[in-house]
Amino acid sequence: MHIAHLKLRNFRNYARLDVDFKPGFTLFIGNNAQGKTNILEAIYLLATLKSFRGATTSEMIRYSQNGFFISANIVSDVNHEIKIYCSHPERRISLNNHTVRRVSEIFGVVKAVVFSSEDRFLIQGSAKQRRRYLDYILANTESGYLDILQNYSKALKARNVILKQSSIDFGLLESFTSQVVQLGNKLIKYRQELVKNISPVIEESYRKISEGADNISIEYKPSVKKNFALELANCRERELALQTTIIGPHRDDVAIYINDKLAISFASEGQVRTIAIAMKIAQAEYISAKVGVPPILLVDDIMGELDKNRRVAFLPLLERSNYLRSQVFLTCTEQTWPGELINQIEAWNVSAGTIEKLKK
Numbered sequence: 001m002h003i004a005h006l007k008l009r010n011f012r013n014y015a016r017l018d019v020d021f022k023p024g025f026t027l028f029i030g031n032n033a034q035g036k037t038n039i040l041e042a043i044y045l046l047a048t049l050k051s052f053r054g055a056t057t058s059e060m061i062r063y064s065q066n067g068f069f070i071s072a073n074i075v076s077d078v079n080h081e082i083k084i085y086c087s088h089p090e091r092r093i094s095l096n097n098h099t100v101r102r103v104s105e106i107f108g109v110v111k112a113v114v115f116s117s118e119d120r121f122l123i124q125g126s127a128k129q130r131r132r133y134l135d136y137i138l139a140n141t142e143s144g145y146l147d148i149l150q151n152y153s154k155a156l157k158a159r160n161v162i163l164k165q166s167s168i169d170f171g172l173l174e175s176f177t178s179q180v181v182q183l184g185n186k187l188i189k190y191r192q193e194l195v196k197n198i199s200p201v202i203e204e205s206y207r208k209i210s211e212g213a214d215n216i217s218i219e220y221k222p223s224v225k226k227n228f229a230l231e232l233a234n235c236r237e238r239e240l241a242l243q244t245t246i247i248g249p250h251r252d253d254v255a256i257y258i259n260d261k262l263a264i265s266f267a268s269e270g271q272v273r274t275i276a277i278a279m280k281i282a283q284a285e286y287i288s289a290k291v292g293v294p295p296i297l298l299v300d301d302i303m304g305e306l307d308k309n310r311r312v313a314f315l316p317l318l319e320r321s322n323y324l325r326s327q328v329f330l331t332c333t334e335q336t337w338p339g340e341l342i343n344q345i346e347a348w349n350v351s352a353g354t355i356e357k358l359k360k
């Protein structure tokens with residue numbers, strides 16, 4: 001799969017951008033704050049309708065404009081055209097000129113995995129980051145998962161609204177409780193199964209990068225121990241006091257261990273970074289193995305962060321994407337230029353929201 005053409009209008013610091021890409025390596029090189037990451041952000045938006053930097057729509061609309069537009073031609077077994085227009089409060093999305101109404105209709109048409117220095121929050125950030133890591137893989141690999149997740153969130157929200165009312169309609173509460181339990185149990189099962197399967201992949205990736213003896217594993221930590229319905233009923237009083245649903249997959253976490261100790265407390269800064277990349281490599285490899293095509297890799301400025309050994313270990317994943325005619329987009333500054341790839345790269349110079357192809 002690759003993006004053959006990308007068009008941006010009023011997106012971040014791009015007034016207009018029209019660019020053709022080939023499969024393989026594409027590098028954006030430029031000083032800081034020129035618009036390198038903005039392009040990766042636009043590509044990730046095509047994949048997920050979300051910013052990987054957690055930006056809101058208004059942050060992404062070019063200053064003093066009303067809305068942004070992104071479109072892309074995607075070449076895979078079947079070709080696709082995606083168009084996204086976002087303004088306040090409107091959002092219009094189309095896939096092959098048909099209006100998209102549900103996120104699940106478009107999610108996964110472009111599959112992308114981002115590598116950025118923010119990945120350390122997978123270890124150091126809140127449980128939400130780790131749940132999102134799992135959900136992203138499952139939404140890309142299990143048909144139906146995204147709908148279950150979204151329906152769970154809706155039912156949960158409705159249930160929490162009821163819990164906040166001064167006079168509670170217990171009949172209504174029960175009906176949302178049963179939805180939450182039914183959908184929640186499915187989410188927990190999917191996530192537990194995924195964690196079991198991906199833990200060895202993470203460990204393997206870590207070993208390749210670090211050549212070290214550390215052993216890495218992850219474990220799903222559900223807030224529900226055995227029986228969701230029963231445990232929910234048992235915490236009714238606390239729920240009423242706190243006015244929110246206090247157990248369920250929206251409260252679950254993933255424990256990450258290094259040498260059987262919790263990484264968040266015991267891993268060094270370098271180990272944290274290595275675990276983070278290993279988790280992302282595992283994410284890409286898992287999706288790749290499950291769906292049969294490698295995702296597009298968006299590598300934001302991390303080559304400079306990796307020492308030589310780690311770079312060498314990271315390259316095979318990139319090379320494989322290249323070999324399988326997928327795409328790898330990398331960003332760097334002059335100092336972090338990944339010289340190992342010099343012969344295979346198509347490089348663009350990025351400067352103040354314009355890009356220009358560099359001669360080889």
Ligand SMILES: Nc1ncnc2c1ncn2[C@@H]1O[C@H](COP(=O)(O)OP(=O)(O)O)[C@@H](O)[C@H]1O
Binds near residue numbers: 011031032039331
């Ligand atoms: N909504 C926006 N409208 C116009 N410019 C923006 C907007 N958001 C960010 N920018 C500009 O984009 C630049 C940062 O782009 P980014 O891609 O993050 O830089 P880098 O090249 O360092 O990766 C900054 O100059 C910033 O002012």
Ligand SMILES: [Mg+2]
Binds near residue numbers: 033036038331
């Ligand atoms: Mg950047």
